[in-house]
């Protein structure tokens with residue numbers, strides 16, 4: 112799908128065809144495309160919990176203000192941001208060392224910079240997790256559309272409840288959820304609401 116078409120065609124599909132599944136293979140391909148999303152120092156401070164089983168869906172439904180799409184969708188992704196993704200134990204640092212031909216000084220410098228930029232306050236840690244994982248979320252919705260798979264992002268959810276019930280670590284934050292599936296065309300989606308354009312939202316300084 113052309114990029115311009117993709118952006119204009121993507122909708123948050125409130126009504127999901129509950130009888131149409133999504134194969135694990137397609138899900139994998141969508142995620143493996145979406146992870147081309149940029150991230151700070153390429154640290155990829157995120158993980159994804161794919162909620163597919165009926166029990167897990169019911170649990171997430173309760174933690175999503177009973178939004179029906181969680182029950183209807185073949186899968187809903189919990190996008191988890193890692194507030195400590197700059198730390199030494201992120202395997203990306205080892206990959207970085209290999210990618211820069213073993214230049215340890217460079218990697219040590221990058222680690223120190225990342226620790227300062229993203230780990231020096233709770234606010235910075237949360238911004239780091241949420242900004243990177245949020246970009247991944249958009250990439251997933253765009254990648255899904257390229258596979259003709261529809262999506263619905265949600266943040267009207269119980270973040271603390273999800274953290275607890277889906278066993279997130281202390282250093283992690285649930286950032287948003289995204290239902291994936293196919294629009295149930297028998298139910299009418301409200302018309303797409305207009306956007307505020309450049310002249311209203313942008314300034315050139």
Ligand SMILES: Cc1cc2nc3c(=O)[nH]c(=O)nc-3n(C[C@H](O)[C@H](O)[C@H](O)COP(=O)(O)O)c2cc1C
Pocket residue numbers: 121122123124178264265266267268287303304
């Ligand atoms: C971060 C985020 C959180 C959202 N949370 C919810 C939600 O909890 N429930 C819901 O019905 N829609 C949610 N939406 C969907 C928006 O309402 C929707 O994107 C917006 O109205 C524009 O419609 P469109 O995506 O069809 O263009 C969310 C969207 C985003 C980006």
